[in-house]
Structure formats: C-alpha cells, structure tokens
Amino acid sequence: MSKKGKIFLLDDEELISDVLLRALRNEGYEVMKENETDGVEEKIMAWDADILLLDISMPGRSGMEILKEIISRNLQTQVIMLTADDTAESAVAAMKIGAVDYITKPFDMDEVKIVVGNILEKQELKKEVSFLRKAYADSMEREFIGESKAVKEIKTTVEKMAQAKVGSILVTGESGTGKEVIARHIHQLMFGLDSSRYAPFVTVNCAAMPEALLESELFGHEKGAFTDSKTLKKGLFEEAKGGTILLDEISEMKLSLQSKLLRVLEERTVRRIGGNQEIKVNVTVIATSNVNLIEAVGKGNFRQDLFFRLSPFYLYLPPLRERKSDIPLLLDYYLAHFTNKYHKNTVKGFSPEAERLLINYHWPGNVRELKNLLERFVVLENNEIIRPEHLPHWVSAQEVIASGPVGGRYILPESGISLDDVERDLIIQALEKSNQNMAQAAKLLNITYDSFRYQLKKFGLK
Ligand SMILES: Nc1ncnc2c1ncn2[C@@H]1O[C@H](COP(=O)(O)OP(=O)(O)OP(=O)(O)O)[C@@H](O)[C@H]1O
Ligand SMILES: [Mg+2]
Structure with missing residues (x-):
C-alpha cells in the first residue's frame, strides 16, 4: 500500500518520533525525521514536505518560532502541532498563526492517521481544483476570432465597454456563438492577463442548480443560516471581488432570485443568507442568455426591471451562418490549433469545393460545432486535403436542400450525393x-x- 504524501517529523523526544515514523511509514507515507532545530526550515523546503509534524516545545528554538518562519516563507507545507499540554491554549495560538491542526500528547495513533490523511486529501483536492481550473481556462479561447463586419463592431464595442469599466454587460446569441469567449475577452481587457494582483473570473451556470442552492452559491451564508450550514461560506459574488462574475444562462434564474440579483446590481453590495451585514462587492457582472430575453419578459419569465438594468450594455453575437466570412478564418485557426495540440499534421487544408460547402453550411451549433469538426479531422483524417467526400454527409446534403431548385432543378454537387x-x-x-x-x-x-x-x-x- 502506498499513499501519496511526504511527512516531516520534528520532535526532540526520540521515543515519540520513532513511534510516529514507523506508524506513518507503515501507512505508506514518505517520512523524514529530524530532532535538530537549527536550519531545519531549509531541510523542510529542500525535501518539499507536504506536512510538518512539529513539536511545540523543544530545547533551543521553540516550535512556535519555527512555525512562524515556515508560514512567513509561504511554503506549501502544512503544519500540525504536537503539544504536550492539554490546555490546548498554545495550540490555539499556533493555529492563529497558521498551523492547520494540532495533536495533544499522549496521542492516539489512529487520530494522528486521520488528521494527517484528511489534510493530505484536502491538499490533493486543492491541487486538483487549481489544475482543472487552469486546464479549463486554457481550453477556452480568449481571442475572439473573426473579421466580419459584425465581429469588428463587437470588438470595438467591447473595447469601449472595457475602457469605461461598465458594471454589467448582457451577452446574447445562439448556443456556441462564443458568449463565454467574449466574456473572458472583456475580463482580460478590463483586468489584464499578467496583472500582479490576480483578478478572479468566476462562472456560475444559473441553469445547473436548484434555486436554493444557487442562492447560497451566489450570496454565501452565515454559520448556522440553515440546518446544515455549519460554517460560514462566502458567496461567488464575494469570491469574484475585484474581477468578473459570469452568470451563464441568466434566463433560467427563478423570478424570486432575479429580484435579489437586481438588488445586488443596484446596491453593489451582497448580504449573506442569514446575515445582516452589507458587503461591498466591486465586480463586473456579465450575464449570458441564448434565449430572447425580451420574449421572456413578455411571457413573464424574466423580470422587466432586471432586463432594463442589464440591457444598457448588451452584445448580440450573430450566428455563424450570418457572418460567413468568419468561417474560413475559423477553419484555419482551429486547423492550426488542433494540429499543434495533437502534434499531428496530416491535414493541410481544404479543397475549394469542400471549403465552399463548409461556408454554405448553416452551422446550427455555431463555432462550437465547427471547432469539434476540425478536432475530428485533425485526429482521424488520413488525407492531406479535405474534400467534399470527407465532410459529414449532412454538410453536403444540407446544401442541395438549402440551395433549392435553380431554374427548376436542384443542383447536384460535383462529388455526388x-x-x-x-x-x-x-x-x-x-x-x-x-x-x-x-x-x-x-x-x-x-x-x-x-x-x-x-x-x-x-x-x-x-
Ligand atoms: N470567435 C471565436 N473565436 C474562437 N473560438 C470561438 C469563437 N467563438 C466560439 N469559440 C469556441 O467555440 C466554443 C463555444 O464557445 P462558447 O462556450 O463561448 O459559446 P457560448 O455562446 O457560451 O455557448 P452556450 O450558449 O452553449 O454556452 C468554445 O470552445 C470557444 O472556444
Ligand atoms: Mg456558454
């Protein structure tokens, strides 16, 4: 049995550290033991420990002093204090400084295993989350590809909005037209990419959660606000402070929550559920919708006042079939993108006839559909040049139908159908x-x- 995790033991009592060493090694951890306090921080750093089990009272330098040093160096290493007194006072002081937990001697080995296991698990999850966040951000295009008149206009509008640091923006358009891409682009324009202070970009899908959960996600809750809220939780508005919150599919938000959102947009403060304090939140709110919000207002599914609050700065991303001149650019862009991503360069381009078919296709899934198609070509296609017969049948079939009879006849494509x-x-x-x-x-x-x-x-x- 091998578990991930490196544990550094620092205790001057040989007997205790020997017992710990053996027990933790038996659990499958990598363990290093030390009883000298001088220069121990360097050793911990060099060994890159995940956890430091640190005795609070040692001759020479105290555990507290070492803890302060570790914390001040901002290491990944999490510190668990070993304390001899059962008053727990010093342990509490240590936790205020930054220790994650403490264990009182004489200790129960099972307790030690549980505490260590939990901390390592949390650390692992944190790493995973930040890895996934990064991978997700990387997979999202921040550059909005396109040179069509519509896209050029969108780009200038967006630049003006970013420059003015407007507080809320509404982005509409069919699925796959790039609403999230443009939102990230705006965020980047407003807050920069390499800014020394990190400006968060938080996304919330309003369609993905039941109302009560969405509310507590957005606004957070105080400890004890409802039966299972054992701890205080900050809401996503607070998490997004100094950056952007993307409210995806805003049309799916329930009316009662819409009015709470309106309040936030007007007051620029949030109140956690069960709390009575107004917390200032300086965030840019970008809401997206792929349904027509005006119609939704008409049907009574969307609050008119919220619509008016959001609509001064709105962007409409037209479907790809209405900006056909972007299609060749996107084809080139994603061909290069996936060639690079998969280190596979079999496919070099499209025959003129294939390109024509792709331009004329109506792309119901918009840019997402195009991107997926290119990914498929790069990975699976054996031909250098994509010809009509390599295209999905619906792309070519579509054309015959869409073109309608010309001079009383349907046009049969060169490649047949x-x-x-x-x-x-x-x-x-x-x-x-x-x-x-x-x-x-x-x-x-x-x-x-x-x-x-x-x-x-x-x-x-x-
Ligand atoms: N103009 C563009 N340039 C480059 N890539 C784009 C562009 N528009 C969209 N994409 C790509 O297409 C995919 C879909 O884009 P996005 O997620 O922004 O669409 P959406 O409008 O938010 O769709 P949905 O309504 O389904 O959420 C993404 O992978 C994105 O990278
Ligand atoms: Mg989206």
Missing part, C-alpha cells in the same frame, strides 16, 4: 418544423401519412 441523406434530413426537418406532429410533417413533404411512417421506419427514426 446520397439521396437517402437528403431524404432523411428533410424528414427530420419536417418533424422539427411540425413539433413532431407526424400528420403535419407528412403534409409538409406532400406525402401520405402512411408513407411518412414508412420513411421514418426506413431511416430508423421511429
């Missing part, structure tokens, strides 16, 4: 248009109900 794909796509579209009503769908295709059902079976759609 599967009639089945065209049929299947039209059937799916008819179902979508008719809200899955088969009779209506059949009418749209000018076929009988029975043959429509036959077609569904044939294509495995029913």
Whole structure:
C-alpha cells in the first residue's frame, strides 16, 4: 500500500518520533525525521514536505518560532502541532498563526492517521481544483476570432465597454456563438492577463442548480443560516471581488432570485443568507442568455426591471451562418490549433469545393460545432486535403436542400450525393418544423401519412 504524501517529523523526544515514523511509514507515507532545530526550515523546503509534524516545545528554538518562519516563507507545507499540554491554549495560538491542526500528547495513533490523511486529501483536492481550473481556462479561447463586419463592431464595442469599466454587460446569441469567449475577452481587457494582483473570473451556470442552492452559491451564508450550514461560506459574488462574475444562462434564474440579483446590481453590495451585514462587492457582472430575453419578459419569465438594468450594455453575437466570412478564418485557426495540440499534421487544408460547402453550411451549433469538426479531422483524417467526400454527409446534403431548385432543378454537387441523406434530413426537418406532429410533417413533404411512417421506419427514426 502506498499513499501519496511526504511527512516531516520534528520532535526532540526520540521515543515519540520513532513511534510516529514507523506508524506513518507503515501507512505508506514518505517520512523524514529530524530532532535538530537549527536550519531545519531549509531541510523542510529542500525535501518539499507536504506536512510538518512539529513539536511545540523543544530545547533551543521553540516550535512556535519555527512555525512562524515556515508560514512567513509561504511554503506549501502544512503544519500540525504536537503539544504536550492539554490546555490546548498554545495550540490555539499556533493555529492563529497558521498551523492547520494540532495533536495533544499522549496521542492516539489512529487520530494522528486521520488528521494527517484528511489534510493530505484536502491538499490533493486543492491541487486538483487549481489544475482543472487552469486546464479549463486554457481550453477556452480568449481571442475572439473573426473579421466580419459584425465581429469588428463587437470588438470595438467591447473595447469601449472595457475602457469605461461598465458594471454589467448582457451577452446574447445562439448556443456556441462564443458568449463565454467574449466574456473572458472583456475580463482580460478590463483586468489584464499578467496583472500582479490576480483578478478572479468566476462562472456560475444559473441553469445547473436548484434555486436554493444557487442562492447560497451566489450570496454565501452565515454559520448556522440553515440546518446544515455549519460554517460560514462566502458567496461567488464575494469570491469574484475585484474581477468578473459570469452568470451563464441568466434566463433560467427563478423570478424570486432575479429580484435579489437586481438588488445586488443596484446596491453593489451582497448580504449573506442569514446575515445582516452589507458587503461591498466591486465586480463586473456579465450575464449570458441564448434565449430572447425580451420574449421572456413578455411571457413573464424574466423580470422587466432586471432586463432594463442589464440591457444598457448588451452584445448580440450573430450566428455563424450570418457572418460567413468568419468561417474560413475559423477553419484555419482551429486547423492550426488542433494540429499543434495533437502534434499531428496530416491535414493541410481544404479543397475549394469542400471549403465552399463548409461556408454554405448553416452551422446550427455555431463555432462550437465547427471547432469539434476540425478536432475530428485533425485526429482521424488520413488525407492531406479535405474534400467534399470527407465532410459529414449532412454538410453536403444540407446544401442541395438549402440551395433549392435553380431554374427548376436542384443542383447536384460535383462529388455526388446520397439521396437517402437528403431524404432523411428533410424528414427530420419536417418533424422539427411540425413539433413532431407526424400528420403535419407528412403534409409538409406532400406525402401520405402512411408513407411518412414508412420513411421514418426506413431511416430508423421511429
Ligand atoms: N470567435 C471565436 N473565436 C474562437 N473560438 C470561438 C469563437 N467563438 C466560439 N469559440 C469556441 O467555440 C466554443 C463555444 O464557445 P462558447 O462556450 O463561448 O459559446 P457560448 O455562446 O457560451 O455557448 P452556450 O450558449 O452553449 O454556452 C468554445 O470552445 C470557444 O472556444
Ligand atoms: Mg456558454
């Protein structure tokens, strides 16, 4: 059994440290023992200990003094104090300075194992979280690729908003149009990337949580605010102080919570659940929505006052099919991006016909769909040049249908086309248009109900 974790023991009582050493090694930890206090900080640093078990009273330098030194050096090492007195007073003092826990002698070995295990587990989780945060941030584009007129306008607008440090921004657009990318871009413009002070960027998906949980996530709660709130918890607004909070899918927020959010936007303060103190929060709020908020207001699902509060600085990201000139740029960008990411450079580019098909395609999933397609090409394609026959069938089928008859005829692409794909796509579209009503769908295709059902079976759609 091998566990991760390096534990440094510093105790002048040989007997005690021997027992600890053996027990912890038996648990699978790496353990180092020392009883000399002089210059011990260097040894701890050099060995890169995860945990220091530190005796509070030793001849020579006291444990407290060493603890202060360790804390002042801002090491990763977490300190657990070993105290002989059961008054626990000195232990409490040590924890105020920065020790994470204490163990009173004579100790129960099981207790030691539990304390050590818990601390290492927490440390591990922290590392994991910061790793994942970083990986996620890396995977997100901060640069908004595009040169179309619409994108150019968005970029200038965004620069002005960032310069003025506006307090709230609403970003709308279909799924995959880059709402989060633009939000991160704004954050970067406002707070810089390499600023010495770290400006947090916090995202909350308003659709992902039940209302009560979302409320306590956003605003935090005091200790004892409700039955299982054993500790005080800061809300995400507080966490985002001095930076940006991204409220994703704001349209999904319940009305009662919307009014609390409105208050925060107006007062620029939050009150934790169960608390009565107003806490100033200087944050930029960016809200996103892929549904039409004006319609949502009309239906009574979104508060009009909140909409007015958010809407002075709004950005609309048009779908990719409405800014086709960005498509070649994005194709190049993501081809290079994934070539680099996977160290695989089989695919060099697109044939003119394939590029034309990709430009004409309607991209229902917008940039996300394009990005995913490019990732697939780079990883799986064996040909240097992507030709129409390498494209997913729906891309080519789409075109024949979308182009409609020209001079009374549908245009057959050079590369040919599967009639089945065209049929299947039209059937799916008819179902979508008719809200899955088969009779209506059949009418749209000018076929009988029975043959429509036959077609569904044939294509495995029913
Ligand atoms: N203009 C762009 N330049 C480069 N990459 C982009 C651009 N727009 C979107 N992307 C990429 O497309 C993917 C989807 O973008 P993003 O998550 O910002 O979309 P969204 O509008 O927030 O979608 P949803 O509504 O589904 O959350 C991301 O991987 C992002 O990196
Ligand atoms: Mg998003």
